[in-house]
Each structure stands twice: as structure tokens, then as C-alpha cells.
Amino acid sequence: xxxxxxxxxxxxxxxxxxxxxxxxxxxxxxxxxxxxxxxxxxxxxxxxxxxxxxxxxxxxxxxxxxxxxxxxxxxxxxxxxxxxxxxxxxxxxxxxxxxxxxxxxxxxxxxxxxxxxxxxxxxxxxxxxxxxxxxxxxxxxxxxxxxxxxxxxxxxxxxxxxxxxxxxxxxxxxxxxxxxxxxxxxxxxxxxxxxxxxxxxxxxxxxxxxxxxxxxxxxxxxxxxxxxxxxxxxxxxxxxxxxxxxxxxxxxxxxxxxxxxxxxxxxxxxxxxxxxxxxxxxxxxxxxxxxxxxxxxxxxxxxxxxxxx
Numbered sequence: 001x002x003x004x005x006x007x008x009x010x011x012x013x014x015x016x017x018x019x020x021x022x023x024x025x026x027x028x029x030x031x032x033x034x035x036x037x038x039x040x041x042x043x044x045x046x047x048x049x050x051x052x053x054x055x056x057x058x059x060x061x062x063x064x065x066x067x068x069x070x071x072x073x074x075x076x077x078x079x080x081x082x083x084x085x086x087x088x089x090x091x092x093x094x095x096x097x098x099x100x101x102x103x104x105x106x107x108x109x110x111x112x113x114x115x116x117x118x119x120x121x122x123x124x125x126x127x128x129x130x131x132x133x134x135x136x137x138x139x140x141x142x143x144x145x146x147x148x149x150x151x152x153x154x155x156x157x158x159x160x161x162x163x164x165x166x167x168x169x170x171x172x173x174x175x176x177x178x179x180x181x182x183x184x185x186x187x188x189x190x191x192x193x194x195x196x197x198x199x200x201x202x203x204x205x206x207x208x209x210x211x212x213x214x215x216x217x218x219x220x221x222x223x224x225x226x227x228x229x230x231x232x233x234x235x236x237x238x239x240x241x242x243x244x245x246x247x248x249x250x251x252x253x254x255x256x257x258x259x260x261x262x263x264x265x266x267x268x269x270x271x272x273x274x275x276x277x278x279x280x281x282x283x284x285x286x287x288x289x290x291x292x293x294x295x296x297x298x299x300x301x302x303x304x305x306x307x308x309x
Contacts, residue, residue, distance in 0.1 A: 059186035067092035073183035074136035096125035
């Protein structure tokens with residue numbers, strides 16, 4: 001579906017999209033007829049039309065004679081995990097084309113606010129594009145705050161328990177951060193170019209606004225790196241705690257086995273089917289038990305003296 005807007009309202013037909021007035025054309029769920037209408041109204045390269053019709057493309061910025069083609073990624077909460085989605089921006093002199101596979105809440109909100117949209121268009125398509133990008137980049141922050149809360153909860157759980165239940169959540173969070181990092185990382189390079197007046201389609205007054213978005217991208221990437229490091233440290237702490245717990249168990253078992261060794265020796269001697277010299281005493285059984293008890297106590301005292309237990 002194609003929605004086209006100029007300063008004085010909505011464009012009704014594909015033929016009128018070629019107007020010299022500043023225009024914003026938003027295409028949601030592009031079909032082949034929609035792309036043909038764009039090709040008729042704007043000087044778009046065939047490679048650009050192929051890219052906007054596909055999803056999963058890498059983040060990039062390409063300059064053509066008549067326009068700049070930019071691919072970025074927004075983020076939204078999916079059923080279980082955050083999901084990223086492709087945003088296509090085609091910025092030329094006097095026009096902005098946005099293409100995406102599904103309706104985007106921030107875009108739809110702006111299209112409903114005609115007064116605000118008219119104000120944005122009057123400032124130029126480059127500032128309108130900044131506004132759209134800025135809204136989508138800012139949507140990363142609530143998602144990262146949610147992940148940060150989950151990390152804090154996970155840390156408390158890891159420090160209080162040595163079982164393996166937190167590991168599933170930990171690896172799921174690491175996977176989410178990696179997915180976001182793959183999209184947010186390359187966007188930093190694109191926004192750096194746009195913020196340094198390196199594009200002929202970005203006016204000098206607009207570069208300051210793009211620098212602000214670039215700062216946001218830097219913060220997002222730094223937060224992602226920090227969270228990944230925290231998760232890695234949490235995993236190391238968890239493995240260390242499990243290892244220490246296992247060492248404590250092994251130490252306890254070793255102490256028990258070591259104490260039982262001489263006692264087993266004594267009982268095996270007196271359990272032999274031979275004539276033991278002490279067997280004629282009436283209290284031999286109690287004497288042997290006392291000796292075994294004394295050996296056990298002496299070994300425990302010795303272990304404590306060496307700080308082994």
C-alpha cells in the first residue's frame with residue numbers, strides 16, 4: 001500500500017507523485033504494482049527496487065545520482081523476544097520514500113498528525129527522514145532497559161543458587177543481545193556518514209540532528225557491549241560457584257573416605273577367620289571400637305589443624 005503526502009495534503013494518484021513540492025511516499029508491504037508506480041514517478045535504479053522488495057538485507061548507505069538509498073533496522077517486542085525489522089529510506093532532492101514490510105506504529109502516528117507532518121515536510125525531506133529514524137532508534141532504549149532488568153534479576157538468582165536453571169535465561173539474553181548488536185552495530189557507520197555532512201542529500205542544518213541520532217546509536221552499542229560483558233562475567237561467576245560447590249562436596253567425600261580407611265583396616269583384621277591374640281579378652285570388642293573412635297577423632301583434629309576441613 002502506498003501513502004503519499006505533500007505540504008498541502010495527500011497525493012491521490014501515482015502520476016501526481018512527480019510534483020516539485022516536498023513529498024513523502026510511504027510504502028507498507030510493497031507489491032510489484034507498487035514498485036512499478038514508484039519507478040514511474042521517481043528515478044529509481046533497478047537494484048534499489050530489488051533491494052526494497054526483499055527483507056534481511058544488510059545495513060548500508062548507497063549514493064546514486066538522484067538519491068541516497070539507506071537500509072536501517074528498527075526493533076519491536078515480539079511474542080517471546082525482541083524482533084528487528086528492515087527500514088528502507090530513499091532520500092532525494094525534494095522527496096523521501098520509505099519502504100517497509102509491515103505497518104510501523106511511529107510512521108502511522110505521524111501520518112495521522114497532519115499538522116506535525118506538514119511542519120516536518122516544510123523543513124525538508126532530510127529532516128523528515130531524521131525524525132522517522134530518530135523515533136525508531138529511540139525504540140531500542142526501552143528494549144535494552146527491559147533486558148537490563150532481566151540481567152539484574154538473573155544476577156541475583158545466580159548468586160543465590162548454584163543450580164543450572166539460570167543458564168537457559170542467560171544464554172537467551174546473550175542471543176538477544178547478539179541479534180540486536182548485529183543490526184545496531186553497522187548503523188553506527190551509516191549515521192556517522194550522515195552526521196558529518198558527507199551526503200549531498202543532507203543539508204548542513206540537518207547534520208546537527210543526525211549527530212544527535214549518531215550519539216544515540218553510540219549509547220545503544222555501548223550498552224549492548226556492557227550487557228554482554230556483564231552476562232559473560234555472570235556466567236563465569238556461576239561456573240566458578242558450581243566448581244567451588246563441587247570441590248566442597250569432593251573434599252567432604254575425601255575426608256569421609258580417608259577417615260574410613262584406617263577403620264576399615266582395623267575391622268578387616270579382626271574380621272579375618274584366624275586366631276587373634278586379643279580374642280581371649282572379654283572386652284576386646286569394646287577396646288577395638290574405642291581404638292577406632294580414637295583414630296577417627298585424631299584424624300579429624302589433624303585435618304582441622306591443617307585447615308583441610
